Amino acid sequence: MTKPESRKSGVAAMSSTGKCATSATAQVNDGALEPGCPDHSAHIKANVMKQTSRESMNWRNCGVDCEVYDDGTNTFFWRAHTVTVLFILTCALVYVTLLEETPQDTAYNTKRGIVASILVFLCFGVTQAKDGPFTRPHPAYWRFWLCVSVVYELFLIFILFQTVHDGRQFMKYIDPKLGVPLPERDYGGNCLMYDPGNTTDPFHNIWDKIDGFVPAHFLGWYIKTLVIRDWWMCMIISVMFEFLEYSLEHQLPNFSECWWDHWIMDVLVCNGLGIYCGMKTLGWLSMKPYQWQGLWNIPTYKGKIKRIAFQFTPYSWVKFEWKPASNLRRWLAVLGIIFMFLLAELNTFYLKFVLWMPPEHYLVLLRLVFFVNVGGVAMREIYDFMDDPKFHRKLGQQAWLVAAITVTEFLIVVKYDPNTIMLPIPFFITQCWFLGILLIFTWTLWRFFFRDITLRYKETRRRKQESPSDRDRSLGNGNPSTPSGRSKLNGSSETVRQRKS
Known part of the structure; x- marks a missing residue:
């Protein structure tokens, strides 16, 4: 599985712009730009926007309450090793074919043949099958x-x-x-x-x-x-x-x-x-924060041991x-x-x-x-x-x-x-299950059908009751009523009379 893109703790392109860039970065994060730095504002805004999009993408990949930091190290441990597995499998089959004497036991050979077929299929699947949602420990x-x-x-x-x-x-x-x-x-x-x-x-x-x-x-x-x-x-x-x-x-x-x-x-x-x-x-x-770093990039032995232990925890977390x-x-x-x-x-x-x-x-x-x-x-x-x-x-x-x-x-x-x-299930047990299923069915009908119909009917009725009162209120305040279709196209009646005169 492809790992989510690494999140950076800062914008690398701003490191050479001094105090002006730092101030502008803070202003961009707050939704505004400092007017005193016109040369760097556009560049800073573009970088920060790009970083924000990357972080939001990683946030969607991780789910709720999850932050993942990955340095992107791809070591020997993470490679597929398809050629290596194929070479070892071929050597094992050559050994069985040329060097090993086949026993004269039909039942034993049948069992061994079935087990060997399963192992070959597992070797194929481990190296070639499609990845799922989990990547840890491997x-x-x-x-x-x-x-x-x-x-x-x-x-x-x-x-x-x-x-x-x-x-x-x-x-x-x-x-x-x-x-x-x-x-x-x-x-x-x-x-x-x-x-x-x-x-x-x-x-x-x-x-x-x-x-x-x-x-x-x-x-x-x-x-x-x-x-x-x-x-x-x-x-x-x-x-x-x-x-x-x-x-x-x-x-x-x-x-x-x-x-x-x-x-x-x-x-x-x-x-x-x-x-x-x-x-x-x-x-x-x-x-817990999910910070993934290559084992050889960690300087201390304590950090290496902790990294090995965390290899058996999830790469990221999704709250259901x-x-x-x-x-x-x-x-x-x-x-x-x-x-x-x-x-x-x-x-x-x-x-x-x-x-x-x-x-x-x-x-x-x-x-x-x-x-x-x-x-x-x-x-x-x-x-x-x-x-x-x-x-x-x-x-x-x-x-x-x-x-x-x-x-x-x-x-x-x-x-x-x-x-x-x-x-046959005892009668009183059948009654209990029938009652439970009936309650679930009734609640389903009420929650997803009758309740929605009732809410829509109440909303429609409320709008109908509010519309005459709104019209009376607008007439009482001296405001004109809603113009007709001709008024919307040709203007008000007063304008039409002026044009005729």
């Missing part, structure tokens, strides 16, 4: 995850086109321990926070519910807050997912939890604390202002984002249920790591597409892939276990 890092998104989507499509038995047994090629049905853990049961019957440990129910998912919840919502960058949307998604667990616990036993596990441990402690820490981090990222109630398009887009977030969360539980993967398996963890890396890029592309559709005329590549992956995962769940998905 654009190649985000190109790598874009290519991983393509590979993962192709893998999901392959699984989708298999039979249920073959798809589950195919997972044995990834890990021989898979392909075996696993019992789901029930987090409900005894929901007493204090159990007086257990004298040795009356709080044993709380300790039983605390496992590795507690820090995972906190870390997950901390990262989701950095991705969404809005407190209200995070809280809505957090609360809505707990309602989904209540609604779907008849399908997956894993959703069955105690009331205090839902609302105290999850919403308040884990999710709430993660959202709070995420918002504090967002505040720091939005206020979703404004869902501003217009119908943004409102529907925000509803779609919340829906896709909740669907991706549900896919985590349903996929491991239908593909027989234990919750602690490394594939489940790798999927979460994958969504952590691609989710931030996808959300930034969605926000750019919503906020400035004239400049971003199509949805970003990473956002497109994330949406396709989420839908494909859900289709796999529907195909592999339709009986679980189609279990």
Whole structure:
């Protein structure tokens, strides 16, 4: 990605003009020029105007509350190295072809061939793929995850086109321990926070519910807050997912939890604390200055270490202002984002249920790591597409892939276990969801249709009421009324009479 143009702290062309130029610069910044310097005023004004346009352009690139200073250093670290990667890849293929003896194991060779094909595709993508909105720590890092998104989507499509038995047994090629049905853990049961019957440990129910998912919840919502960058949307998604667990616990036993596990441990402690820490981090990222300087241009070792650490922070910062109630398009887009977030969360539980993967398996963890890396890029592309559709005329590549992956995962769940998905929802839960959807639909109609019509009608009525009073007031003050069309063309009637006489 091309870096934004460097911002200068002063106008270089004014350095040789002395006090007169300095005074004139201050006058230009204040909107006026000092008359005592006629020789330099035009030159100074042109330079300052040029600098102002550059700074405003960089301000638009960075967003709100962001200032970026970049000296434009392009070191070895930032180059594409396409020829180097091609040479290394060719050497590896020559070694496998000429020097290595091919094993006589069909299954092993098949696995190795698939892995080699994926690696070659990743090498191509890292060096040749289109850059996204993120450039730190390196654009190649985000190109790598874009290519991983393509590979993962192709893998999901392959699984989708298999039979249920073959798809589950195919997972044995990834890990021989898979392909075996696993019992789901029930987090409900005894929901007493204090159990007086257990004298040795009356709080044993709380300790039983605390496992590795507690820090995972906190870390997950901390990262989701950095991705969404809005407190209200995070809280809505957090609360809505707990309602989904209540609604779907008849399908997956894993959703069955105690009331205090839902609302105290999850919403308040884990999710709430993660959202709070995420918002504090967002505040720091939005206020810190982004000053980028080449590593070898920094004289002190402390400055070099600080520069290396800041390489893993964003190049610039864009504050997300979703404004869902501003217009119908943004409102529907925000509803779609919340829906896709909740669907991706549900896919985590349903996929491991239908593909027989234990919750602690490394594939489940790798999927979460994958969504952590691609989710931030996808959300930034969605926000750019919503906020400035004239400049971003199509949805970003990473956002497109994330949406396709989420839908494909859900289709796999529907195909592999339709009986679980189609279990009837309890009647009172159906009533609650119907009421919620009806409220959202009613509010949408009132806010974006009836309210606007009512406001326009009131405005028109107010103008009609004001127009007769204004006409009476003008006649009472001796002012002539509004001239007719002939008067506008030919002048007033008094002028016409004078011309005839």
